[in-house]
Amino acid sequence: MNAMARAASLAILGSCVALGPLGVPVVDGQTPVEQVTTDTPEYCLHLLERLRQIEHSRPPPQEVSFLSDQGKLMCDHGQIRAGITRLRRAMQIMLGSTDR
């Protein structure tokens, strides 16, 4: 019985030890919060500028124009993340077609 209890305790402890690394690799509690810069109006303008540069080389599909206009409108009205998402979709289509 004693041996069995010891084995059970060891199994629980071992599992706890094994569970640790599966959760969080390295966490430094003192690290300050870092700002992401791709959710700002400036990045919105940056994406619009890049789209315009690409559109100079070839006419954009109707879908790209639609997404680009929507993205610009949303950014202008303060819906930055939604606007950026649409501009990124437009960029994806343009760069994808350029690649082809």
Next chain:
Amino acid sequence: MPSGVHPAPGSGRPGPTLWRRLTGRASDRPLGLLRSASIRFAVVYAVLLALSGFALALFLWYETAGLLDRQTEAAIRADAQGLSERWEEGGLPALVMTIDDRLAQNVDDDAIYLLVDDQLRRIAGNLQRWPQGVTVPNAWYELPVQRAGIRSLARVQRFDLLGGFHLLVGRDVRVRAQLRNLLTDAMLWALVIVVAMASAGALVVRGLFRRTLANISHTSAAIAAGDLGQRVKLSGRGDEFDQLAETINDMLERIGRLMDGVRQVSNAIAHDLRTPITRARTRLEDAALHAGCEAELRAAIERAIADLDGIVAVFQALLRIAEIEAGSRRSAFTTFDLAPVLADVGELYSAVAEEREIEVKVEAPPHLPAHGDRELIQQAVANLLDNAVKFSPRGGRVVVSGATSGGGVTVGVRDQGPGIPADELSRAGERFFRGEDARSTPGSGLGLALVQAVAHLHGGTLRLDDAAPGLAAVLLLPQASPMTAQSLAPADAAT
């Protein structure tokens, strides 16, 4: 331990009393609560169930939350590999362009990139500055980030490039972290439930165990107190406990039968020996009071001696039966030919039978291989023949037969006497049993008991049948081995 830190009251090792109660160790005395088998079984059950639940939770966690983490890490590694190739192909401008392109196409809005020079000045990417804590190349970090005013969490990995450049690649894992936390919470609650159920189950197991053992324990206690009629109750499920209960009940039945036998023999001894002892006493008393001469006195003493010899003979027979039943004679077993034994016994009793004009006929093959104690078997046959001659009418016929059969060797003794009533046949082998018709015939009621004991010693049986008229007693002995029969064959040829 810091001087200001002290263990909380009641924490750590239990107090001496509780500890002793749990382990039973005042010094090195083992057990305590664990002395109870029911508690041990309950604890084992609970531990096994909890371990099973824990192992299952661990597996599920690894296959869900762990999988999300592994997928994130794989995506980051693939991303870093692509960037590394671009760096090797086109140097810094190509790497900057690729990072910019990837950020521009990151519809999921979860990518984290940062390229800095050797002074940690930002060149490309979507983090404002190099995080302070990220110092070890290729190590994984979880980094708190703020995206559009919302605090989030990113998993990142640092890569060092030639020229002192540093690259950070990562993914926003806030949603995945939330899912992982949900899963972890669910697993922990599941564990709590498993532990609770294990504890409840352990109590049930303990209760079942105690109830089952209490049944056996109460029965044993009642029997120990003298109530031999008690039996262990069966649950009717036919499980191992029922099998144990049946075995115990069978054992109790056997003990009861043996006790009955002892009681019956004691009663029979007291009853059957009282008559000859009283007769001997009366004769001696009568002789002492009324004998007219020495010759009368001597004759009375001789008759008393004869009575006492009869009593001694009864005791000898009882001891003989006890010796046979103890099985000590089994070592004397040997292979022998039963045919001459039957012939000798038949011849011995022929002389007595002739006086009463009774014919004794022996019907047996020339050789009859048997295995056992020759002397005991001879005595058993003699007892059967003695009974047959004693109860046969004048001019009757007694047949002693021997034969081999598929079941072994049979010795039959058939007479033409009154036989034994059907309702008394089953008791005829008991010690001191005497049928109503046999009360007037001399005898102690031990003859058939001895035959029965001999039969049991040899693994055989004694069967009594109505021969209409008379009694047919059949002694069945186990078959002699083939080797035995072969060993007797040359002897047959020689004779």
